[in-house]
Amino acid sequence: LKITNENMLSKYNSIYLLDLKTNALVDISQTVNEYNFTMTNTSSEPRFKILTSAGVTTGTENVNSNLNAVVVDNKLIICNNTSQNGTVSVYDINGIELLNQHYPKNTKSVVDLKLHKGVYLYKLTNNDGNTLSKKIILN
Numbered sequence: 001l002k003i004t005n006e007n008m009l010s011k012y013n014s015i016y017l018l019d020l021k022t023n024a025l026v027d028i029s030q031t032v033n034e035y036n037f038t039m040t041n042t043s044s045e046p047r048f049k050i051l052t053s054a055g056v057t058t059g060t061e062n063v064n065s066n067l068n069a070v071v072v073d074n075k076l077i078i079c080n081n082t083s084q085n086g087t088v089s090v091y092d093i094n095g096i097e098l099l100n101q102h103y104p105k106n107t108k109s110v111v112d113l114k115l116h117k118g119v120y121l122y123k124l125t126n127n128d129g130n131t132l133s134k135k136i137i138l139n
Helices: none
Strands: 002-004 014-019 025-027 032-034 048-053 067-072 075-080 086-092 097-103 107-112 118-126 131-138
Touching (some): 014 075, 048 067, 067 131, 075 118, 097 107
Antiparallel strands (some): 014 025, 014 048, 067 075, 075 107, 086 097, 118 131
């Protein structure tokens, strides 16, 4: 797969390709990018999603441009552009912790949530104490 973009960074801060089969998250913000994969003709499942960050923040959560996350297809994609490792916790609406997992510094991580339909909260906490909390709604 060869991806070429022109002038996309004037509208979006970042552009990523998410491989839904392997959970690979590839930064495709550069002018020309290549991503190699193997696929058979027997699957009709969607394979890829393009994710963008438009630089607009909504809500009242703690905003840190170096630590962000998005939920796509029951996967939490963590963009940790800091020099600190961190921990992600996911809670149900009653405050019960359902997941607690570490994520590395200076990288993007994909966490398979495996959650049912409902409302959840996630909290990212870096080792330096920076946090980001947001609500997840799965339909």
